[in-house]
Amino acid sequence: MIEPLSHVVFGLTVLATAVMAASAAIQGARHTLDLFGATVIGVAAAVGGGTVRDLFLGRVPVFWITDLTYLMVAIPVAAAAYFVATRLPSGNGRRLRLLMQFDAVGLALFTLVGVEVALQMETHPFVAVIIGCITGTVGGMIRDILCNVTPSVLKEDLYATISLVGGGVFVGLISLVDQAVALVTCFALMLVARLFVIARMSQG
Template sequence: MLHILYIIAITAEAMTAALSAGRRDMDWVGVCIIAWITALGGGTIRNMLFDHYPMAWVEHPEYLLITAGAALFTPLIASFMGRLRKLFLYLDALGLVVFTLIGCQIAQEIHLPVTIVVFSGVITGCAGGVLRDVLCNDIPLLLRKEIYASASLVTGSLYVALNHWYHHTNLAMIVAGVVGLAIRLLSIRYDWHMPKFVYRDKWEH
């Protein structure tokens, strides 16, 4: 089930990445690269940090084909994407939760400390979007007031805690995933934001 959700998530991420590339007038190569980085970049960075190989897209090259296909299909339906904006926001939220849980599981498999397990989930969930925004010259969503990284953090922390207390991985995944998804979707629905730090030097004009 998690694998099916992962395929849905990387497809949605690739399509939203293609839109970001299109706003910057990139060619089809640029569109594919941005899609790959967004959909697969979080897991790649995680694996590089933890020296965990092979990469998912090396072991499963079909992920590259799926994300490239989704990205190249996006221009064909770009005129309808505005109407589907909420759907893609929901799919992005699903992707955030799924990537976070997968990142936590992989860190557990290589016996990393609990704090790093949660950190691994956040990296997997958020890093691809950060890379996309940086390459498209946007302020990363992670650094704005959106409840995004915090939703990933709650998901990972709850998964680790429940798995430790009840020793039931599937239950921990389901509960943590539902809670994390609810937090992200409610933040979208009700426009919840994290507190902002606003500083202006008195000498600024």
């Protein structure tokens, strides 16, 4: 049912790692952490979801131990995002919007990567959707807990729901269409849905 397509999944995971590292470093800047603290939170958020996924599935050593790429991406991206965020004029919500938009990309990408990894390990499709949701939401949850903010996944209906629905549609689609098509379609769906929710919250 599913072909490895591992280079695409690898590329998406690296991209998701970068956006979550940036999102968490921006959150750190908003909470007046220094460069070091913001980088720690950036890395923890970037690899947290995949780490929990790997532990639950028994894929150990976890992914960032066996492949240095993820840490090598997360650390400089978090530091760079911190620099940019601390130089943005504050008080007009720009940093918050940027943070939420990066988070939306990370949520969508990590969800699909998590589903993909779970399916490759031949879990039940329903379990794969749950693993995708964990992979997609845990990084942001770690970021928010470390910054002492209530995690979006508990506060907002349309956070975990978008992850679960997106993962579910992906599981359905890959048995019908080419896997790359399924990936792109579901990514676009989830991102649009989440950005729409964010835009409405900003207006609200």
